[in-house]
Amino acid sequence: MIQRFRMSHRALAAAATTAALTLALAACGSGSSSGKGHDSGMAGMDHSAMPSPSSPAGDMASMPGMDPASTGNGLAAAEDGYRMTSTAATLPAGRPTEYRFTITGPDGKPVTAFAVDQTKRMHFYAIRSDLTGFQHLHPTMAADGTWTAPSAALRPGTWRLYASFTPASGAGRGKNFVLSRTVKVPGRAMTSALPKPAGTATVDGYTVTVQGDPMAGMAHQLTATVTKDGKPVTDLQPYLDTYAHLTAFHQGDLAFAHLHPETMADGGHGGPTLTFHAEFARSGNWRLFLQFQTGGRLHTASLTLHVG
Template identity: 65%
Template sequence: MSSSRFTARRRCLAAAGVAAALALTSAACGSSGDSSSMPGMDHGATSSASSSPSAPQAMGDMPGMDHTDTGNGLSDTKDGYRLTSKDATLPSGKQAAYRFMVTGPDGKPVTDFALDQTKRMHFYAIRSDLTGFQHIHPTLAADGTWSAGLASLTPGSWRMFASFTPAAGAGRGKDFVLSRTLNVPGNDTRTPLPAPAASTQVDGYTVTVKGEPMAGMDHPLTVSIARGGKPATDLQPYLDTYAHLTAFHEGDATFAHLHPTTKVTGDQGGPELNFHAELPMSGNWRLFLQFRTGGTLHTAALTLHVG
């Protein structure tokens, strides 16, 4: 990713630090096409874009919208761009599609999106206590409607994030993260967030995070991956890097995408991966690291404390 993209994202995250709040919880991920051992997590691998802008009226205001434009990913509007959806609830215990649309400052559906780590849209579903996490690459219809195929959702409150970069219009080249809330009916059982830890295990791999970031400051993070006590060097390219790292803040689910600085140099990488991190506020953050080996997608989750 270019330095200008890093700068744009840094500014976005720095703005997030001025407006934030409260306290949250843990992890899980599966896949449509990719597999993961963490129940409830889904990382779809489909991304398509149709560009004929013959769009109907955008999906209207429904329960679940968040109009406060704070720049921390917790609003459905920013700089005239808006995330809309008619889906305020989805059923629990089964796969379901979440449909949404992005409209521009002119009120029309946006259909022209730039590639970001090989995809035109990164979509995240995160449960309010952070025990559910899904990262999907939805499909785009000609009318501007995106469809994200979600794996089974557990009852409770969820927040749906859309991360994108318009390829035209007033927001051309600018990174946006917009979100809306959604309710899954049923018995909402909350799980405490696991305590901060330097390492975790997933599918036989040990993932260790090194670094002590401070709120609102640029700081490198190093992730090392081992298997059976030996460095893992069989990481396959994934989203134009060897691992994808996302973080959510305990309490309000503020979003942060930690950008990889390790370049892809071949069909296999590891064991160490470097990331640029600027987490906008102090407290606990739940990190989700996704990496692929042998064609299988693994998702590791751990809690990182930021001073």
């Protein structure tokens, strides 16, 4: 998100957290594809518990490529005259693929001028309807405004694809947008139950602990602490201008929340504690994906957070 947005909300986040309502979430319930009770995996890989069969029709209420009316939170394909368009209603299963889309402006023409946000002009996210298979990608744009996102293999089911961007000119200049569309991946859909809320997750030998007491519709601060073998990690490397990137999706409707980092990168010695400005529009369970980098390798930890 743009720096101006992050700074304007920092005072709210600090005020909301002075009550010292820190919640040490119970270290349990994180599932993984290995079934060992902890979430793990790299960006673009499924972060899921052991799947169970379900019918493809039960994945989401919306049809592929169709989007609900604008409710904010990244659940619409259009907002304030800006629209995410794509001819793709399906993507293949089980192999890397590409998703092409265009952002059109209020004049109906493709937008080609975008501001840089955390080192990128476009952030692209993919999440399956059961909150597995998270991918955070940075697509490339052709001269005609067509973006191409190179996706890792997708499992059958319904996926929601999000484009996060800030126009550098025009009516929406300086405003951050998150638009999305859905696609269907053909095949027998296997859904996974959402792991229960938990304050910790492990990935690649690292343990991530998230603390905070968020309430829907209010600004709060979340803290994430990274340890390894019980010792604080202090060698986090810069990733997108910060030491960690945190994204969240709401269980059920897949509403999007990009949680703004308050710890800016200053050399390769970040950690162990990182802070985020958090605003969740709705109560309920949210699936969090925390990305951080060490030794040139990107790690993605996932856990479920309950918002009151």
